[in-house]
Amino acid sequence: MKFLVDMGISLRTVSWLRSDGYDVVHLRDEGLRRLPDNKILIKARTEGKILLTIDLDFAQLLAVSGDSLPSVILFRLGNDNYDAINKRLTNVLSECQEDLEVGAIVSVSNETFRVRRLPI
Template sequence: MRFLIDAQLPPALARAITSEGYDAVHVRDIDLTSASDHAVWAEASLRGAVIITKDEDFVMIARIRDETSAPAVVWIRIRNCSKKALLEAVVPILPTVVTMVEAGEKVIEVR
């Protein structure tokens, strides 16, 4: 499974996901740090990637677009925290996230 990590989250999250055996890239690594949400959405669509973000706008786009081929969105709802705490919260649940995406879930909230 492929993941595209949005700008509000650290590039270390992409590296941690990659170390778990998944394909992950941060928007910074592909020169999309300042890109619009729609440009990031389009890139995720091209890559067949799941968007991981803290930005509720992607949830709204997912609900409006409601396309079967649209990217799934993992919406991180954890309050501001250290990078270590973020990784400790997200990395262990990756298999569950993958299962949910494969089952057709389009928006997955992580609290």
């Protein structure tokens, strides 16, 4: 799996994913801190990457677009620090690989996650 990481996600999560052998790019790595959300989705789709974010706008943009990719993992945690995100991400990646490969929005909370296949 390959990931594009939005600005709200820690660089420590990026390092953690890289140490597990994943192909990961943070928007900051490419100097794209201010890239508009629609362009971020286009970049993720074009590069075949799953978007990691805490920004709710991406789910809405995908729903309106009718697109089936890119997949988005949306963290809706009470605590957005990297430890909480990494712990929940471990569960999502082990249980949602097929959904993420074909196109899905995975909304992740503290105890559960919800998968919605794309298009919505």
